[in-house]
Amino acid sequence: MGNESGKKRTADSTQLTPTQIAFLETNTKYSEREIREWHMGFMRDCPSGKLDKKKFTEVYRMFYPGGKAEKFCKFAFETFDRNGDGSIDFEEFLLAISAASQGSIDERLGIAFNMFDISGDGQIDSKELIKLISAMYDLTGETDRKGDRDPKYLAANIMKKWDVNGDRRLSKEEFITGCKNDPHIRRILAPNT
Template sequence: MGAKKSKEVSTELTAKQIALIKANTKYTDQEIREWHTGFIRDCPNGKLDKKKFAEVYKQFYPDGKVDKYCKHAFDTFDTNHDGSITFEEFLLAIAATSQGNVDERLAVAFDLYDISNDGQIDQKELATMISAMYDLVGEQDRKGDKDPKKRAADIITKLDLTGDKKLTKAEFISGCKTDPVIHQMLAPNA
């Protein structure tokens, strides 16, 4: 009788994993090992699930509501869409949001906002993410210019170069780079 192979994730860091991460980040062997030690301490099975992911964000935003934002961020970082984030996915996501040049970091922000994963951000997706970001930082005032739907409409009107009421990755990156207010709001760490 053939036994099914389980999709076990190894908690041991291999030379192949280190080589992959080094090829795609600026981390040294030692830094990768340190990140791995912390990751395995927090995720002994080698996988970060949505619940633990939200717990980590809650440490950085203790006064905010992290659930909506974390759902979208988790889905962006779970590149193989298996419902968990492996160490490689985790560290590559950290590197992309912290080590990349401005275009690379804005591309990651775009991927986060592109909820439908169709290569474009529409007004509804943008409003959803603005609302999630407000929840994350504990922003209560959502009236007038701060209304997520109004803000999304204004941003799309300003950045949409083709007039299709959607933003491509190129429009998003270009718009964020040329408008410091939009950049700060949509991608503060980029």
């Protein structure tokens, strides 16, 4: 999929082109009217046509006022910034929103996997799990991290249960299957699925 139409975009990233609309209609379940509505809201909040890390974090803080959004947002931002330019444009934004809200459970868990795969090697190791579990706790304001809620304990337990092939790393398939079979862990790792 990628951001193919981004290559064809003119220098003015604030205008929605017919090519972008067609691309977004093809790659989301939104109608042209809905795409235009999303675009108006995006431009109201991001007049430059780009969402930077600072603004992205501010938005998350509104949804999680009792938590610390910085660590989580670093991982989420890098997942949504598909072309790696340090900002999220409207296409990247709408593709992420669509996948997170309209996608199947497998697609939504796939997004969570991509966020956890910090190294980008297609696998999640214990260190990556610990970092993301801690970031999820920070985001939601969770302070009880003792016993079975300790990120290291939880990561080790997840690896023990879900690492089917015994390589001490989770593939996307192992992660998705594990989340689908363990609703308690899924609520921690991928709360919106």
